[in-house]
Amino acid sequence: MPASPYWDRAFAEAEAAAARGEVPVGAVVVAPGGAIIAAAGNRTEELADASAHAELLALRAAAAALGSPRLTGCDLYVTLEPCPMCAGAISHFRLRRVYFAAYDPKGGAVEHGARLFEQPTCLHRPEAYGGFHEQAAAAQLRRFFAVRR
Amino acid sequence: MPASPYWDRAFAEAEAAAARGEVPVGAVVVAPGGAIIAAAGNRTEELADASAHAELLALRAAAAALGSPRLTGCDLYVTLEPCPMCAGAISHFRLRRVYFAAYDPKGGAVEHGARLFEQPTCLHRPEAYGGFHEQAAAAQLRRFFAVRR
Numbered sequence: 001m002p003a004s005p006y007w008d009r010a011f012a013e014a015e016a017a018a019a020r021g022e023v024p025v026g027a028v029v030v031a032p033g034g035a036i037i038a039a040a041g042n043r044t045e046e047l048a049d050a051s052a053h054a055e056l057l058a059l060r061a062a063a064a065a066l067g068s069p070r071l072t073g074c075d076l077y078v079t080l081e082p083c084p085m086c087a088g089a090i091s092h093f094r095l096r097r098v099y100f101a102a103y104d105p106k107g108g109a110v111e112h113g114a115r116l117f118e119q120p121t122c123l124h125r126p127e128a129y130g131g132f133h134e135q136a137a138a139a140q141l142r143r144f145f146a147v148r149r
Numbered sequence: 150m151p152a153s154p155y156w157d158r159a160f161a162e163a164e165a166a167a168a169r170g171e172v173p174v175g176a177v178v179v180a181p182g183g184a185i186i187a188a189a190g191n192r193t194e195e196l197a198d199a200s201a202h203a204e205l206l207a208l209r210a211a212a213a214a215l216g217s218p219r220l221t222g223c224d225l226y227v228t229l230e231p232c233p234m235c236a237g238a239i240s241h242f243r244l245r246r247v248y249f250a251a252y253d254p255k256g257g258a259v260e261h262g263a264r265l266f267e268q269p270t271c272l273h274r275p276e277a278y279g280g281f282h283e284q285a286a287a288a289q290l291r292r293f294f295a296v297r298r
Binding site: 113 | 193194198200201209212213216217218233235236237238240242243256261262265268270271
């Protein structure tokens with residue numbers, strides 16, 4: 001299982017999302033000094049809000065905590081490769097680095113699909129690293145969908 | 150100037166955003182029956198939320214009004230070509246059609262940049278039409294930036 005407290009928290013948020021009947025994705029925003037300033041799991045069904053992905057909720061909570069729309073120097077840990085909406089938000093919020101666990105060939109937009117941060121028009125490109133705890137993340141998603149499909 | 154009540158409202162939301170010191174972008178969500186169910190202008194600075202683009206605010210308000218994360222059959226009118234974040238959200242919210250005014254070669258993701266709806270991995274592709282009232286929209290943006298740059 002995940003080793004760092006950031007991954008522990010992100011996976012716990014994903015597990016809590018699954019318990020609510022939401023696709024298990026969890027995200028954590030870490031300040032430059034290392035403190036977790038926001039964490040969230042997916043809540044699209046509960047909030048009746050298709051934009052309520054874990055990343056977007058965590059980014060908005062972090063910005064609210066800091067009182068600024070720019071999260072300069074902050075990093076995001078998320079259990080699944082971000083989709084185009086969330087990758088776009090990560091750029092708008094000016095994150096420093098994005099670490100994600102499972103790759104998402106169908107829905108991801110970092111190393112798949114639109115590869116947003118590699119677009120010439122991308123105004124802010126965070127460093128992005130994928131594949132952390134990939135097996136644990138993939139197993140968590142499989143468990144969720146096995147019950148439902 | 151814009152002719153339909155939808156464009157009138159979208160441009161009025163953009164103008165109100167400019168008056169608040171926000172980049173003037175306005176968006177309107179129209180239900181299948183033709184009623185405006187949500188309208189919003191950009192509020193990124195006021196809300197300290199880089200995701201508070203006009204489109205995302207209007208989509209979230211429309212979903213809240215309908216009590217559903219899926220806006221099936223609804224259309225979006227917006228004064229500027231949506232960015233990757235908003236184009237991704239438009240797909241997640243399952244909009245039927247997107248009409249936008251000014252093209253945005255630098256920040257747009259519908260007919261520029263990532264062209265999200267044309268990606269093979271895009272799960273829901275709304276019909277998208279750009280260039281409505283393009284000169285009025287471009288003039289509105291120019292007036293805003295002329296004062297500030």
